[in-house]
Amino acid sequence: MKTIARKAFLLIIFWFCVFALNRIVFYCCTGTLLQGVSFNLILQSFWHALRLDLSMIGYLTALPFLLYLVYFLILKKSILVVSDYFNYFLIILYNLAAFGELCLYREWKAKLSMQALQHFRNPEEVFKSASIGLTLLFFSLTIIFSWLYIRIYKRKISFTEDHSAIPSQEMISGSTQDESDHFSYAQDDTRVSRKTTLFSKTVIGICMLVAISAFSIISIRGGLQQIPIQSSDSFFSTTPIVNDVAVNPLWNITFNIMEYENHFKDNPYKDFPQAEADRITRELYSASKDTTVEFLTNKRPNIVFFLLESWSAYTVSSFGGDNFAPFIDSLSKEGIRFTKAYPAGYVSDQGIPAVLSGYPAVSRIAVINESSKSVPLPCINQDLKPYGYESGFIFGGDLNYGNIRSYVYNKKFDIIREEKDFESEIPRGKLGIQDKEMAAEYLTLLNAAKAPFVYTWFTLSSHMPYDFGEEKKQLVKTENDYINSVAYSDAALKEFFVKAKTQPWYNNTLFVLVADHSHASHRELNVYDAEYHRIPMVFFGNVIDMSFRGKAIEHVVSQLDITHSLLKQMDLDKESEQYQWSKNMFNPYSKHFAFYCSYSGAGFVTDEGYIGFQHGLKELIFNTLESKKTLADSLTMYGKAFQQSVYEDYRLK
Numbered sequence: 001m002k003t004i005a006r007k008a009f010l011l012i013i014f015w016f017c018v019f020a021l022n023r024i025v026f027y028c029c030t031g032t033l034l035q036g037v038s039f040n041l042i043l044q045s046f047w048h049a050l051r052l053d054l055s056m057i058g059y060l061t062a063l064p065f066l067l068y069l070v071y072f073l074i075l076k077k078s079i080l081v082v083s084d085y086f087n088y089f090l091i092i093l094y095n096l097a098a099f100g101e102l103c104l105y106r107e108w109k110a111k112l113s114m115q116a117l118q119h120f121r122n123p124e125e126v127f128k129s130a131s132i133g134l135t136l137l138f139f140s141l142t143i144i145f146s147w148l149y150i151r152i153y154k155r156k157i158s159f160t161e162d163h164s165a166i167p168s169q170e171m172i173s174g175s176t177q178d179e180s181d182h183f184s185y186a187q188d189d190t191r192v193s194r195k196t197t198l199f200s201k202t203v204i205g206i207c208m209l210v211a212i213s214a215f216s217i218i219s220i221r222g223g224l225q226q227i228p229i230q231s232s233d234s235f236f237s238t239t240p241i242v243n244d245v246a247v248n249p250l251w252n253i254t255f256n257i258m259e260y261e262n263h264f265k266d267n268p269y270k271d272f273p274q275a276e277a278d279r280i281t282r283e284l285y286s287a288s289k290d291t292t293v294e295f296l297t298n299k300r301p302n303i304v305f306f307l308l309e310s311w312s313a314y315t316v317s318s319f320g321g322d323n324f325a326p327f328i329d330s331l332s333k334e335g336i337r338f339t340k341a342y343p344a345g346y347v348s349d350q351g352i353p354a355v356l357s358g359y360p361a362v363s364r365i366a367v368i369n370e371s372s373k374s375v376p377l378p379c380i381n382q383d384l385k386p387y388g389y390e391s392g393f394i395f396g397g398d399l400n401y402g403n404i405r406s407y408v409y410n411k412k413f414d415i416i417r418e419e420k421d422f423e424s425e426i427p428r429g430k431l432g433i434q435d436k437e438m439a440a441e442y443l444t445l446l447n448a449a450k451a452p453f454v455y456t457w458f459t460l461s462s463h464m465p466y467d468f469g470e471e472k473k474q475l476v477k478t479e480n481d482y483i484n485s486v487a488y489s490d491a492a493l494k495e496f497f498v499k500a501k502t503q504p505w506y507n508n509t510l511f512v513l514v515a516d517h518s519h520a521s522h523r524e525l526n527v528y529d530a531e532y533h534r535i536p537m538v539f540f541g542n543v544i545d546m547s548f549r550g551k552a553i554e555h556v557v558s559q560l561d562i563t564h565s566l567l568k569q570m571d572l573d574k575e576s577e578q579y580q581w582s583k584n585m586f587n588p589y590s591k592h593f594a595f596y597c598s599y600s601g602a603g604f605v606t607d608e609g610y611i612g613f614q615h616g617l618k619e620l621i622f623n624t625l626e627s628k629k630t631l632a633d634s635l636t637m638y639g640k641a642f643q644q645s646v647y648e649d650y651r652l653k
Contacts, residue, residue, distance in 0.1 A: 004068050010157050011064065011087070015057045018091070018149055020046060022098045023245055025141065029102055033109070033241055041242045048236045049246040051222050055229050056251040058219030060090050065212045071159075073205050080159040087157075091149045092142075097250045099141040103134045111244050112253050113372055114260035226430075227398065231255065231371050232406035240375075243409060247371075256370075263365060264651045268615075269644040277648070280641035285580070287589040295336065295548040295586065296569045300387065301541070302509040303380070303566065304446065305456040306493065307355060309348065309463045311515035313341075313534040314523045315486045318552075322522070324475065324483050325490035328513065328536060331497070335511075335540030336548050338585075340556045342594035342605055343517040343535050348458070349402030350597075351516030351559065356380055356411070356456065358563050358579035360646045363597045363615060368407035373653040378578035379411040380563045381454050387572075390414050392455040394442055396422075397432030404458075415445065415455075429467040435459050435492035436468075443499055451505055458516070461489050476522035483522060506542070512566075513538040514559055528612035528621040530605045533596045535559070553585070556605050558594035561585045581646070595642045604639030611635045 027034065027042060034042070067083040070076075101112035108116070154160075222229025234246035272280070314321035318332045319339055344354035345361035349368050353359045357377040359367050368374045381391035392415035399405035399418045408416050419432040426437050433441070442457045449455065461468045466485040475483045493513075500506050515535035525532035537559065564582030567575050576584075583590045594605045601621060603612035611632055612622030625632035 004072060007157055007159065008061070008065060008068060011061055012057055014149075014153060014157055015060055016050075016053060018094065019049065019053045019056075019248060022095075022145070022249075023049065025145070026098070026102050026105075026245055029137065029141075030106060030241070033106075037239055037241065041237055041239055044236060045234075045242040045246040048234050049248065051229060052231070052234050052246070052248045052251055054219045055222050056248045058216045059251075059254075060094075062212070062216045062220075065216070069205060069208045069212060072208065073201065077160075084153075084158050084160055087153060088150050091153065092146045094250050095142045095146045095149070097253050099138050099145070101249045101253075102141070103138045105241075105244070106134065109240075110372055110375075111247065112249060113256045114253075114264065117253075117257075225398075227400050230400055230403050230406075232400055232403045232409075235371075235405050235409045238409055238412045238414075240410070243406075259370060267644060267647050267651060269362070269640065269647050271640040271644055274644070274648060277641040277644040280638060281645040284591055284593060284638060284642070285583055287583070287587055287591070289587075289589045290584075291587055291589065292568045292584060293586045293588065294569060295539075295545050296510070296543055297545050298508060298543045299570050300452050301543040302452050302505055303384075303454040304509055304511050305355070305454075306511065306513040307348075307352060307456060307458040308489065308513060308515045308536070309459045309461070310482070310517060310519035311462060311486060311489075311536055312518045312521045312523075312532075313339075313536050314521045314525075314531075315483065316536045319534070319536050324487050325536075327490045327494035327497075328538065331493075331513070331540050332536070332538045333550055335538050335544060336551050336553060338537040338553045338557050340554060340594075340605070340607075341514070341535050341537035341559060342530065342533055342556070342596045343515065343559050344595070345597050346517050346533070346599060347402065348516045349404065349407075352402075352404060352458065353377060353407060354559050355514060355516070355562055358560050358582035360560055360581050360595065360642075361597055362643050362647050362650070363599055363602065365647070365650060366402065367650060367653070369403045370653075371403065371406040371410065373650065374407045375410050376653065377411075378563075378575075380566065381413055382411060383563075383567060383572065383575040383578075384452075384454050385412075388452060390450045390453040392416070392445060392449065392453070393458070394438070394445060394456065395419070395432075395458045396434065396438040396441075396460045401431075415449070417441075417445065427469065429461075429469065430465055431463060431467075432460055434468045435461040435489045436495060439492045439496040440499075443496055443503075446500070446505065447503060449505075451508070453505075459489055459492075461485050461492070462519075478524055479520055479522050482519060508543060509541050510543050510566075511538075511540040512562065513540065514562065526612075526622065527598050528601055528603065528614065530596065530603050530610040530612060530622070533598075533603070537562075555592040555607050556594050557585050557592070558582075558596075560594075593638070595639060595646075597643070602639055602643055604635045604642070606635060609635070611639065613639065 023046060064083045064087060067079050071079040097112060104110065104112050104116055218224065222233060231247050231252060235243045237243055313319040315324045316329050317323040318329045318337055323329060344350055347366065349366040350361035353367050353374065354361065357379045359377055367377065385391065391413045393408045393413040394417045397419050399408065422433060422441060426433050438460065446455060462482065462485040466481040468485060468488045470488055472481060472484040474480060514537040518533045518535050560582045564576050564579040565585040568584045568586065592607045596603050601612060601614040603610055603622065608631060609624035611620050611625065613636065614621050620636065623632055
């Protein structure tokens, strides 16, 4: 038994050493890409890689450990042989992934992905396009290190090297009582004799099974935290290469393949020939004239975003709701309020890139969940950086939520703060630091920021479990905790603005308040109803021209349009052109529409009305245009074409 435990421990250490050595090889072979990368960052990448490495070890050792258990129970040497050869296979597989990624990175500056593996449908073309040097590098590294690791494994870990000291069932049954009493599992003091009872063996076997299961499950999911481990757990820097090296290559490609099989292999939304869907979608963004009604009095204001977690329009009276957020209600009446604003999706990892990068969503898909796909997205902080803007992204919780960490690091925000970066004395709930405490932290960071700046605070308290530590009143019959959380967050925002008004940067700041997505409310709306998804959206600040203060924009807009519209206001036309899924809300010639998705469906909204549909169902779930069949059919066409085009764009990114 001790021998089995020792071998299992050595196997874990072996894999950690393989991962570390391969990273060293990676850095040695990509030296030209390390210009300006400090040695300290390189060292940190090894530390930040450990959790994902352990997760990969959980996968790699699950079957070998089970085979060890089977051997313990039945004493068949062939089980150990199978285990050894399976580990040889894993060693070769890992090296193929690691060194394949190394060679790919030298060319593409990207990790190995299913998109790259697709090229191996025509392997001849792959090797034709690859340089001789890279081809030789790949095969030589794979062969040399596979041979080296297998040799080390045989000498230090394999049972087969000393299996003569490990009895098989046949050896035990064919021996005398005296001999069988003295057989051992290995050359240590662990003894298993014929006198071992079935009961004791069963107990030990169950304990081993529990231990194996616990280790595999906990290591694979990265611990006992609420959110299972993701690639972004290894992200720690705005320097892409050290983040990429920290992400275990076999873990990454395995996850990528599973995601591809689930989401990327085929477009499930094939209502039109692809070219036709793209044509219909682009038609939505055509405008007969490119012009802008200007509301800014300063072309280079500070921009401060408040991404309001799960706020519904029906919590604010000036948006047609009830007065559960009186401060935002008063703020909206002094700024520009958009009374018919809709989100791109239904979760935060869809809403954040929708606001900051103008990228849409479709059901069960969020672009930031696939780290490599978020890299090419534009983002307002990157657009403004050449103009001297400092940027920041602040969240009171764990940025692994929705894989947000990879997005904010890929977008190179200058200042990134999450729960672990704030003082431990600050009160916390289950998800992190509550909004009132975070409002004070946000103000501190803005006071320290170098103007001009663009900062984003993603709020937290209006997300389940709503444990913000204040007494909840009975405000409504349904969703009472949620409504209380919105009221709490509204009060936190009021505290922020009361103090912000005294700061020197305040008068030159545009505040953008918008929900990342909506939420079920006391109105009990159908999830396919566009009104369920409608969100509050407000532009506020002394940089807004007096003629626009208190103005209500009552035509349909999308949160996708925010960044594009702001860049147009700042006369940054070239930068705004990157946002192909956005329109200028202040161009009188732009079409008024919004596409939103839910988990199992989607909808399309215009000033005339809206439709909502469920995937796989021909009939519309929601239709406010039943008396206008032609218009309803037109909106259905636009909604389904938009959905198809977005999915295809995402799939091929």
